[in-house]
Amino acid sequence: MFGDKQINTLNDLSGDITVFCREKVSYNFVKRNFLKGNVYLWHDCAFYNIFKQIPDGLGILNTFREDKESIIDNVPEDNNDLSYSGYATKPLDELVNILKEYKEIHTDRLHIAICGALLGKDVKLFPNSYYKNKAVFEYSLSRFLNVSFLEENND
Structure with missing residues (x-):
């Protein structure tokens, strides 16, 4: 997520700077406001796992x-926020072992959705509090037939 604070930090750096953005909203903002260096639109690095x-x-x-x-009003009773539970700091294999047990994944966590997509799971990605999930879905995840984006929350 880019804003004025992040752009000011980038513009204050010296040397050759290259910025990769994983979706078009950030890319367009950085491209317009970054005064030096290169800006590229590129898929999230998580997509390069096989x-x-x-x-x-x-x-x-x-x-x-x-x-x-x-922005989910009613989190399901059986919710398991894997990233918050420490899986973001554990080896990827541990996360994969959890996800592979399920047929379908409902989440508003982007990297859980990406991992599920790559595993061939049916993934329903929900919005988060800003544009990230929708923007990455539109740029990258929409090419996966097993992934859908749900505009509304899961009431």
């Missing part, structure tokens, strides 16, 4: 945020 397709799991994994980026 996973074997795995057999369908069972059931639905609800893994919604429980922080300030969440």
Whole structure:
């Protein structure tokens, strides 16, 4: 997420600077406001993981945020916010082992959605409190037939 503070920081740096943006909203903002260096639109680095397709799991994994980026009014009772539970700091294999157990993943966590997409899971991605999820869906995840973006929350 880019704003004036981040642009000022970039513009104050010296040397050759290259910025990669993973969606068009940030890319357009940085391209207009970054006074030096190069700006590229590029898929999130998580897309460069290669996973074997795995057999369908069972059931639905609800893994919604429980922080300030969440806009979900009613988090499901069986919610398991994997990223918040420490999986963001563990080896990727541990996250994959959890996700592979399920047939479908409902989330507003971008990297959970990306991992689920790459594993061939049915993924329903929900919006977060700003443009990130929708913008990355439009630029990258929309090419996956197993991923859909739901504009409304999961009431």
